Amino acid sequence: MEMIKRVPKIDSENMAGEILEKVSREVEFDHITFLYPLRPDNVILNDFSLKILAGKTMVLVGGSGSRKFTVVTLLQRFYDPIKGEIRVDGVAIHNLQLKWLRSLMGLVSQEPILFATSIKENILFGKEDATEEEIVEAAKAANAHDFISQLPQGYNTQVGERGVQMSGGQKQRIAIARAIIKKPHILLLDEATSALDTESEHKVQQALDNIVVDQTTITIANRLFTIRDAHAIVVMVNGSIMEMGSHDELMQNENGSYKSLVHFQQVEKSENDTLSHPTSNEDMQSKSQGHYILSHSISSILMAQSSLVDDEEVIDDPKHPSPSFWKLLALNLPEWKQACLGGFGAVFFGAIEPLYAFAMRSMLSIFFLIDHQEIKRKISSYYLFFATLTVLQMIVNIIQHYNFAYMGEYLTKRVKERMFSKILSFEVAWFDQDKNSTAIASVYTRQVILKGVTKKTIKAQDESSKIAVEAIANLRTITSFSSQGRVLKMLQKAQEGLSNESIRHSWFAGIGLGCARSLTTFTRALEYWYGGNLVYHGYITTKQFFETNLILANTGRVIANASSLTSDLAKGENAIGLVFTILDRNTKIIADEMNAYKPQNLIGHIELQNVYFAYPTRPNVMIFQDFSINIDAGKSTALVGGSGSGKSTIMGLIERFYDPLKGIVTMDGRDIKLYNLKALRNCIALVSQEPTLFNGTIRDNIAYGAFDKTNEVEIIEAAKIANAHDFIASMKDGYDTWCGDRGVQLSGGQKQRIAIARAVLKNPKVLLLDEATSALDSQSENVVQDALEKVMVGRTSVVVAHRLSTIRNCNQIFVLDKGKVIEEGTHSSLLAKGPNGNYYSLNSHKQHDIINVNNASSGA
Known part of the structure; x- marks a missing residue:
């Protein structure tokens, strides 16, 4: 009730406030001072002032933790500043209707948030009443239509919880389509193309450039080529503006911060000469597409799938029979003493009720005596009896409840x-299934509560739980798009069946309960009427009447109370079945098999041999068919290609998150299925595209990387290598700073560097980097890349990357497309193929942009 009655200080449901008839889209930050409520001692912005002219593009650049995203957060009015005003078209935003204000804005964040529904429904979050044509048009503008069309269910494809069924680039393009369809007056882009491959990034950037022509755009960017045409660039450091101007103006300052940032992104001059005469975009696109055509037809792929996919992989786990009570009791064996004492107390408590009833009826008979002395004498004896019974009942109750509670806890x-x-021991594929999602991980509790209810109701409850969990987890995204109403409609739609079913059941429950209650009263009336007649005709005495009446009433109440537990016992039986369904389930990928091979000195030679693979949740979509790749030990190997080409899948197969349908994955010539998986994974470190932090301190999150206990010196050294020590040390609590849920208290770049430090601390033989520097600014990326290259020496390193700078020093590069290796070689050898090469095509757009920027800078 306290939560329901609470009126938030910033209330999106409050319809009060001004709505402007005409929006010119000018934004101004006027002497803003701000600090986060959870960190009242840490000033984020201090006397910050900035003006973005209507229809212009303003870019915010700076290192991780420079407070760039805070500016966007304040504009959306997630928080209010301590001092100063933020104005849109000259009106303070706290005077505007909040829902209307947010409807003006479209956001594409660095870490795309999708909901566990279809692609179409995710795009409709941007505009609820959009037509099919508008959805397709927005998807095309975001370079998402092609990959969506290739999915079996097209726009109706389910993206999975938090978009788990999509690659990082696919998720980002869907998020961009969601913002594009909104046609916002103010567009907010937080590293909107960071998860895209080079070719897709170029296309999406062109699409974004087209839609920002008449819009006020605030862009947070780390990459040079995405900001070169901005009307103004703001360089931020620790919440303050260090420099401001156009690209050309800022490049004239030799000692300026912006020029330093540009310097870190420039590529070697020799490579510029190689690409100085690129062909047109259309020619390169057509040529690259020609190389991407595969020989297998769709029909042959489907035929191969039907013969390869194991039926056991796609069917649900069989239902386990309800285990016996003794199996559950066996789990309580360590508490056998408490079980005996609790049973002892229960037996004595059960005996007290009839004793109490017997004494009560005898006491009532006293009032029919005529000898006052006899009445006093008997009352004194009954007083002592009841006092003793009370003490005894208290003792046996304590014995019973304490010991049974002890057992239960x-x-x-x-x-x-x-x-x-x-x-935690289950294979990753188990978590991919919708029925095993985190929709209140209380799916089992839900099934217990709804025991005996129809499947339709259970399904409705399941859908409602998923929507509620995702709504809370993704509150920022929902708030940004003012989609609270849409989420509530989704919830109401999911609960329609549940509501109708509940109404029907409430009628039955109400009638049944009413009859049960009335029967109790009718029975009591019958007892007194019939018993009274027996006394009246002399068949029984008054004492016998009260004796029978009270014993029946008290004993009946105890029996009724015990009977009321039968429904709980039925629910408990169902719960036991669900619990043992998990406890008795054998994982298909055993992590710690004792008899498996434990590597003593892993070299790190990895090979995928004739691998066929499809994700268990999408068995009809083959990722690899007869796929082979050889990764040399002690060398660095890069995997490049478009989103969805299978790069991250290779990482998953190396870690043995999944097993191939056919073919083998080997480590040092041995099938990884023969390894003790826990020992094998101790030799492997993974830094993924979306860093995962736990709700603990920075020290705890880094220490997760250590197999054994680690000391402070090792943690600090790992943080220094990952270029994380300086920003950690600058925080008030240092390494004891709390990261928050999923690292929400830190910026994207800070989270990524902590994840890298965690991997460095592990000192692995095999290092897997899946876009490990994607969230870093240019300067941090350069420093971290140098550190990673040092860490990679002597280790087998597999790098998934879109940026040229992160892979150019790799020993070998594999270019992937649609689950095939279409090119391989070193950076220089692949570029030497010129415009006809696929690797060249992937990088030519980006390289050409950098050349143009460099030339412009030189001219300036």
Whole structure:
């Protein structure tokens, strides 16, 4: 009730406030001072002033933690500043209707947030009443239509929880389409193309350039080529503006911060000469497409899939029969003493009720005596009896409830620990299934509560739970798009069946409960009427009447109370079945098999041999067919290609998150299925595109990388290598700074560097980097890349990257497309193929942009 009655200080449902008839889209920050409520001692912005002219593009650049995103957050009015005003068209935003204000804005964030629904529904978050044509048009503008059309269900394809069924680039393009369809007056881009491959990035950037022509655009960017045409560039450091101007103006300052940032992104001059005469975009696109055509037809692919996909992989786990009560009791064996004491207390408590009823009826008979002394004497004896009974009842109650509660708590603790341990041992494919999602991870609790209810109701409850969990987890995205109403409609739609079913059941429940209650009263009336007649005709005495009446009433109440537990027992039986479904399930990929091979000195030679693979949740979409690749030990190997080409899937197969349908993955010539997986993974470190942090301190998150206990010196050294130590040390609590849920208290670049430090601390034999520097600004990327190159020496390193600078020093590069290797070689050898090469095509757009910027800078 406290939460329901709470009126938020910034209330999006408050319809009060001004709505401007005409919007010119001018934005102004006037002497803003701001600090986050959770960090009242850390000033984020201090006397910050900035003006963005209507229809112009303003770019914010600077290192990670320079408070760039805070500017966007304040404009959306997620928070209010401590001092100063933020104005749109001269009106302070706190005087504008909040929902209307946010409807003016479209946001594409660095880490794209999708909801567990279809692609179409995700795009419609930008505009609820959009037509099919508008959806397709927005997807085409975001370079998403082609890959969506190739999916079996097209725009109706489910993206999975948090978009898990999509690659990083695919998620980002869907998020961009969602912003484009909104046609916002003010466009907010937070590294909107960071997850895209080079070719897709160029196309999407062109699309974004087209839609920002008449819009006020605020762009947070780390990459040079995405900001060269901006009307103004703002360089931020620790929440202050260090420099401001156009690209040409800022490049004239030899000692300026912006020129330093540009310097870190410039590519070697020799490579510029190689690409000085690129062909037109259309020619390069047609040529590259010609190389991408595969010999297999769709029909042959589907035929191959039908013969390869194991039926066991696509069907649901079989339902386990309800285990016996003794199986559950066996889990409580360590508490056998408490079980005996609790049973002892329960037996005595059960005996007290009839004793109480017997004494009560005897006491009532006293009032029919006529000898006052006898009444006093008997009352004194009954007083002592009831006092003794009270003390005895208190003692046996304590014995019973304490010991049974002790058993229950330890049983619950033991079951939770075993379930959690068991769940952590399951293969990744188990988590990909919708029924095993985190929709209130309480799916089992839900099924217990809804025991005996129809499948339709259970499904409705499941959908409602998913929507509620995602709405809370993705609140920022929902708030940015003012989609609270849409989410509530989705919730209402999901609960329609549940509501109708509940109404029907409430009628039955109401009638049944009413009858049950009335029967109790009718029975009591019958007892007194019939008993009274027996007394009246002399068949029984008054004492016998009260004796029978009270014993029946008290004993009946106890029996009724016990009977009321039968529904709980039925629910408990269902819960036991669900618990043991998990505890008895054998994972298909055992992590710690004792008899498996444990590597003593791993070299790191990796090979995928004739691999066929499809994700279990999409068995009809083959990722690899007869795929082979050889990754040399102790060398660095780069995987490049468009989004969805299979790069991250290779990482998953190396880590053995999944097993191939056919073919093998080997490590040092041995099938990885023969390894003790826990020992193997201790030799492998992964830094993924979207860094995952836990809700703990920075020290704890880095220490997760260590196999054994680690000390402070090692943690700091790892942080220094990852270029994270300086920003950590600058925080008030240093390494004890709390990261928040999923690292929400840190910027994207800061989270990524902590994730890299965690991998460095592990000191792995095999290092997997899946766009490990994608979230870093140019200067940090350069420093971290140098550090990673040092760490990669002598290790087998597999790098998935879109940026040229992160892969040009790799020993070998594989160019992938649609699950095939279409080119391989070194950076120089692949570029030497010229415009006819696929690798050249992937990089030519980006390289050409850098050349143009460099030439412009030189001219300036």
